[in-house]
Amino acid sequence: MILTTIHSIDRLNDLKKAGADAVIIGVQDLSIRSLQYAPFEQIPKWKQACDSAGLKLYINALKLCMDEDLENVRKLLKICQEQEIDGVYFADEGILYEAKQRQLEHLLIYQPETLITNHLDVQFYLKQGIQAVSLAHELSLDEIGKMAVPGAEVLLSGYYSLLYSRRPLVSNYFDFMHKDVDVNGRRFDLIEQTRTDRMPIVQDETGTHIFSEVPIASFQEFEQLKQMGIQRFRIDSMFFDDGWTVQTLKAYTQHGRPTAGSDQWYYQKSGKTKEDVS
Amino acid sequence: MKPIELLAPAGNLEKAKIAVLYGADAVYVGGKQFSLRSRASNFSLSEIDELVKFAAAHDAHVHVTVNMLPHEEDLEGLDTYLKDLDDIGIRAIIAASPYVMSRAKALGCRFEVHVSTQHSTTNTSAIRFWKEQGMDRAVLARECGMDQIRSMTAADVLPVEVFIHGGMCISYSGRCVLSNHMTLRDANRGGCAQSCRWKYHLMDGNKELSDPERLFSMSSKDLQAVDEIEAFMKMGVASLKIEGRMKSAYYLATIVSAYRHLIDEIMKNGTASEALIAKTKTEIAKAENRMTGPGFYQGIPGCDVQLYQDHDETVTQEYVAYVIDCELEQHRATIQVKNKFYKEEAFEIFGPSLYSTEGKMLKILDEDGNELTMCNRPMQVVHIRWEGPLEKNAMIRKKENRQ
DSSP states (O other), X not given: OEEEEOSOGGGHHHHHHHTOSEEEEEBTTTOXXXXXXXXXXXXXXXXXXXXHHTOEEXXXXXXXXXXXXXXXHHHHHHHHHHHTXXXXXXXXXXXXXXXXXXXXXXXXXXXXXXXXXXXXXXHHHHTTTOSEEEOOTTOOHHHHHHTOOTTEEEXXXXXXXXXXXXXXXXXXXHHHTTXXXXXXXXXXXXXXXXXXXXXXXXXXXXXXXXXXXXXBOOTTTHHHHHHHTOOEEEEOOTTSOHHHHHHHHHHHHSOOOOOSOBOGGGGOOOXXXXXXXX | OOOOEEEEEOSSHHHHHHHHHTTOSEEEEEBSSSOSOTXXXXXXXXXXXXXXXXXXXXXXXXXXXXXXXXXXXXXXXXXXXXXXXXXXXXXXXXXXXXXXXXXXXXXXXXXXXXXXXXXXXXXXXXXXXXXXXXXXXXXXXTTOOHHHHHHHHHHTSSOEEEEEEEOOOSSSTTOBOHHHHHHSBOGGGTOOOOGGGSOEEEEETTEEOSBTTBOBOOOBOEEEOGGGHHHHHHHTOSEEEEOOTTSXXXXXXXXXXXXXXXXXXXXXXXXXXXXXXXXXXXXXXXXOSBOEEOTTBTBSOOGGGBOOSGGGBOXXXXXXXXXXXXXXXXXXXXXXXXXXXXXXXXXXXXXXXXXXXXXXXXXXXXXXXXXXXXXXXXXXXXXXXXXXXXXXXXEEEEOOOOO
């Protein structure tokens, strides 16, 4: 199964034709790093459109919630149940608890970006009855192979999220500089002072997010990942548009022209100390 | 008001013992395996055993961090390690991997399992989830504000632990792999290169928005929660945690001692005076090498809670000697030199039961009985005559204005 994020509801059919099986949308107050933040009232409209296009509908609920967010979590789960939404991405065990209270855990996909680094932790979450677990980005291809149980999911194409802070880091800097700059939702880039690569940085209501210098691209590894046993693949079009997603999908499913990106992460391995990596 | 735990870090046995002596109810240490902070001189099992016995003799406890996010290759030997820790009699492990947590329970280990802050627990439902999994305590995310902590403690699901002092990850803990991507050093396996504290050009397309003289950085001031201790105690927080397993024994003694006095005063009187709050802050500042702020406890941190300039960090050399032994009636002590000092300088002394107070060095003799006017050889043992209170295991520092 290939799941993709989507910018416009009008492109559902294009994504389907290009090979998508499902789309992921953002919703108000509970999504982070999303392309749109639809009010809950629009979820039925998305569901209907996805049904018409023959696509499954998933929802990004990746925010780390405070107690004051839990009412929204319950509201979202109720809508998901009523609308027969296919799945909800989460990163906070509070959402898992709330879903279990309603016997809705089968809807959930755990996507904490960084925390899932071995097959036993994958199994821990799958045993909770959830649908899938997204593997940490920094894993090598070899490591992914050892974790490739049914229910494991990887990001095929798109920018990696490297850091999630609750702090408004960009506006704080401009405040320090006494500069008045509109930052909300805007992409800026960071260049470490001794390097040249650019890392996108975005501040929004939930905090600050930093992304990899280039998107991952898994065109060379796609078949191998499937042979290893990975059955769920995600494409994230953050900083792109739906045209990019269509082209990327076609490259995976129809031998189309690949989009730009790097597969370097599959072949490098992080270490525990400076000595490990020197 | 329920008793509250003061939980201190320690990078080696000496520091752990100091933390206990200076008033920590519990210390947390990393073992040789499965722990973050790989640069710390982590504890062998025999050292953990020695520490558990030492702590027990002082009515304190030992928590062991088993908090790395293990990759496949790291899992070998986990069962044996957990059983060994159980045999030693530690009070708790702090774990981040749910497999590690549940494995400890499955093995029947008697120690408690505390859910690490790497899991960024920020709400009551998440705590309920961990309780259902059989866990014993949740270490809350540093991103929680006071009202949010109050809401979680009011629900009284599991005991919760909050950070009160020390370094702050700029990211939600565990949700950052900047170090991995920039240096291949795994932040979640103890290799964090602290890339967030580096300097960056901030660009809008091809236009630089940052000042080349004061580049963008994500470095945070350290946390200092003196103002919040009373509220934490009243809302029923179980444990107040100091961060910093890499910090010095002097730092630990100063910070632990200051919070110990504050907590004891609040337990005794139900509140702390403004004068004590101010004195506690002054004491703490004597050991800080980085500016401090309230973290998220007074709202979402603004630019005043971040560090943008290199000179925002300083090195303290005011700690001059450790009291190895003393004869109170003779006003004599044997001390180990830590940093250079002159006999005539103004000094302060503080110890396990001695709050910071002034003292005077009347005479210094080396091992051969030669009189000294200055000590400049760290680790040298000398004998002094001292005017003022004295205590074994106390620390002497220069009385210096840190303006």
